[in-house]
Amino acid sequence: MALLNSHTPLFSLRTPIRRCTFLGRTRSCLRIRASAARSCAIPSVAIAPATSQAGLSFPVLINGCTGKMGRAVADAAISTGLQVVPITFSSKEKPHKTIHVGSVEIQVYGPSYKENVLSSMYDEYPDIVVIDYTAPDAVNVNAELYCKIGVPFVMGTTGGDRELLYKTVRDANVYAVISPQMGKQVVAFLAAMEIMAKQFPGAFSGYSLGVMESHQVGKKDISGTAKAVVSYFQKLGVSYDMDQIKMIRDPKKQLEMVGVPEEYIGGHAFHMYHLSSPDDTVSFEFQHNVCGRSIYAEGTIDAAIFLSKKVQSKDDKKIYDMVDVLREGNMR
Numbered sequence: 001m002a003l004l005n006s007h008t009p010l011f012s013l014r015t016p017i018r019r020c021t022f023l024g025r026t027r028s029c030l031r032i033r034a035s036a037a038r039s040c041a042i043p044s045v046a047i048a049p050a051t052s053q054a055g056l057s058f059p060v061l062i063n064g065c066t067g068k069m070g071r072a073v074a075d076a077a078i079s080t081g082l083q084v085v086p087i088t089f090s091s092k093e094k095p096h097k098t099i100h101v102g103s104v105e106i107q108v109y110g111p112s113y114k115e116n117v118l119s120s121m122y123d124e125y126p127d128i129v130v131i132d133y134t135a136p137d138a139v140n141v142n143a144e145l146y147c148k149i150g151v152p153f154v155m156g157t158t159g160g161d162r163e164l165l166y167k168t169v170r171d172a173n174v175y176a177v178i179s180p181q182m183g184k185q186v187v188a189f190l191a192a193m194e195i196m197a198k199q200f201p202g203a204f205s206g207y208s209l210g211v212m213e214s215h216q217v218g219k220k221d222i223s224g225t226a227k228a229v230v231s232y233f234q235k236l237g238v239s240y241d242m243d244q245i246k247m248i249r250d251p252k253k254q255l256e257m258v259g260v261p262e263e264y265i266g267g268h269a270f271h272m273y274h275l276s277s278p279d280d281t282v283s284f285e286f287q288h289n290v291c292g293r294s295i296y297a298e299g300t301i302d303a304a305i306f307l308s309k310k311v312q313s314k315d316d317k318k319i320y321d322m323v324d325v326l327r328e329g330n331m332r
């Protein structure tokens with residue numbers, strides 16, 4: 001594999017995986033009755049009170065429940081006792097489509113209803129937090145909508161024009177947590193990289209870097225997390241372009257070369273970074289390998305709880321990342 005050179009010790013890309021039991025946590029008795037509306041009128045939504053830890057119950061609208069992360073977050077929100085508003089959006093008009101998450105029937109609204117439905121939800125639930133797990137090409141348009149309405153949101157979706165995203169949120173002065181990586185342990189690694197880059201800029205000048213990331217075949221964009229790590233390596237003096245990141249989306253290679261367990265070919269995020277000194281006598285390797293999606297779902301719920309508290313306390317700071325969430329240290 002090109003990532004490894006002849007001086008590279010033969011480290012195994014197979015990392016033992018401990019199965020996550022997050023979604024096996026005690027489920028709350030939350031019951032949500034979706035509107036029986038079968039028309040495309042804005043639904044009336046009945047939300048029963050959640051039985052959850054004190055202070056943790058507020059409504060969340062998950063945009064992208066039709067997708068894998070949206071569903072994982074909806075499951076995690078229900079497990080936590082948050083009130084999942086039984087509405088989600090999609091990129092296509094899908095009249096009458098509903099999806100089920102646990103006992104919750106979620107109605108899917110197409111683009112032409114998005115603004116009216118969301119603004120009426122915000123009127124009805126002023127303490128609502130939106131969670132976005134959609135697609136890179138939806139990031140900016142969705143953020144513009146949330147900002148127009150003024151609703152706080154957690155942006156987990158990667159890609160899009162990130163500078164524009166921040167500008168949109170800054171200009172609208174809306175509360176948001178934005179992070180391409182919600183897995184708290186991975187975020188801690190990113191934070192450590194940031195500290196190293198700040199304290200020892202140029203420490204790896206002259207070193208060469210190889211980066212490989214492997215994700216499920218449906219992931220279109222380069223890993224946002226790998227880009228963040230590369231940005232720190234650049235500050236550490238490494239010369240490397242983002243488009244050099246090697247993306248692996250071929251399930252056969254993932255099984256045989258990367259060592260992804262077969263049951264996680266449809267949902268994994270393996271990242272490997274290899275640094276070599278100019279004379280190849282010194283090398284460093286970093287890996288973070290995630291199977292499944294529960295680590296992100298769990299972090300996303302923490303981010304939503306964090307954001308809800310910031311909104312309630314009318315904090316002066318409006319835009320946060322996952323390092324802010326970690327620093328606050330009030331994760332469940």
Ligand SMILES: NC(=O)C1=CN([C@@H]2O[C@H](COP(=O)(O)OP(=O)(O)OC[C@H]3O[C@@H](n4cnc5c(N)ncnc54)[C@H](O)[C@@H]3O)[C@@H](O)[C@H]2O)C=CC1
Binds near residue numbers: 063064138158218219
């Ligand atoms: N921040 C984090 O920790 C993580 C971020 N992600 C990111 O989340 C995003 C979604 O990932 P997955 O759920 O795996 O993808 P997915 O493809 O399974 O789901 C995305 C869903 O969004 C829907 N969608 C597309 N455009 C939309 C729009 N304009 N409005 C509403 N819905 C729309 C699609 O129909 C699809 O159902 C990706 O950008 C991925 O990189 C994924 C995992 C962790």
Ligand SMILES: O=C(O)C1=N[C@H](C(=O)O)C[C@H](O)C1
Binds near residue numbers: 215223224
């Ligand atoms: O699409 C994914 O799956 C993931 N996307 C995020 C990214 O692009 O960094 C986080 C993680 O890699 C999973």
